[in-house]
Amino acid sequence: MPSRSSHPALSPAAVVRALRAAGCVFAEDEAELILGTARDAAELAAMVDRRTAGLPLEHVLGWAEFHGLRVAVEPGVFVPRRRTEFLVDQALAEVPDASVVVDLCCGSGALGAALAAALDGARVHAADIDPAAVRCASRNLAPHGGHAHRGDLYDALPAALRGRVDLLTANVPYVPTPDLPLLPAEARDHEPPTALDGGPDGLAVLRRVAAGAPGWLAPGGRLLSETSERQAPAALAAFTEAGLSARVAVSEEWSAHVVIGVRG
Incomplete structure (x- = not known):
């Protein structure tokens, strides 16, 4: 069976289901952000994996919205509230x-x-x-x-x-x-x-x-x-x-x- 990393692009519905199953309250909104950020199917699968494993959404995306700016947020760095x-x-x-x-x-x-x-x-x-x-x-x-x-x-x-x-x-x-x-x-x-x-x-x-x-x-x-x-x-x-x-x-x-x- 192919691994998730070699899976064809996950559908938007599949991303939402995975996030919801992991307990993400705003699964639809998060799915939209992840789908809009991933550059290919492999990156999409990896991002979904990281988010469902509990990483902050901003660390998964690599950025956060703050005061009208898109601010880069690296793993291990405090996420601006x-x-x-x-x-x-x-x-x-x-x-x-x-x-x-x-x-x-x-x-x-x-x-x-x-x-x-x-x-x-x-x-x-x-x-x-x-x-x-x-x-x-x-x-x-x-x-x-x-x-x-x-x-x-x-x-x-x-x-x-x-x-x-x-x-x-x-x-x-x-x-x-x-x-x-x-x-x-x-x-x-x-x-x-x-x-x-x-x-x-x-x-x-x-x-x-x-x-x-x-x-x-x-x-x-x-x-x-x-x-x-x-x-x-x-x-x-x-x-x-x-x-x-x-x-x-x-x-x-x-x-x-x-x-x-x-x-x-």
Whole structure:
């Protein structure tokens, strides 16, 4: 019997059935994306195999839709969440004329790419501690003239940016360590722990970002970071303790909470 890899092109109905049997809730939508991405029958069969084995859809496709862009997402790299588009919208509303932008904990570089696409001529720098993320971010930022750096938060940045950043975003890991086993298997098994684990209360990285922000922001510069509803009060306190004027923006539609801090 021929193997699946040598099977003639799977029909759309067969792809839907395979995805549905694997527990994919939006099997029809996913099938359409996979069918539209696969270049031949062998690739189609391989993509269906990977998805039914539990890989995130974005890792199977090699890209994710984010803020109107198609962002490359390599295996092992954090998949940008659609709710984080709210952070992008808030950032653009806060500093619509930003000329120097930094995105920490950048993952695939989706946030930086979205900001670079919307801010004409802005210089965008992104940083992550994970080498796979930096490679992916470099790929996504290159068309916009952006740069990705590897290192631990601010240590990764060119020193010349100190005190000159108009807009600083940080979609930090904010899952409390005890809650990591509760994450969906797609995230738990296929995304790097450094992109998920926020320490005992989920705010360890956010506190470090907030504490360092005043030294890197320009006067009037903004720091924006995503957090959860439960963590928002403590995240807000971390911003104010760092000397930033801060507030929380909320999207009921996306169940998104973004802390916004301003350097005086």
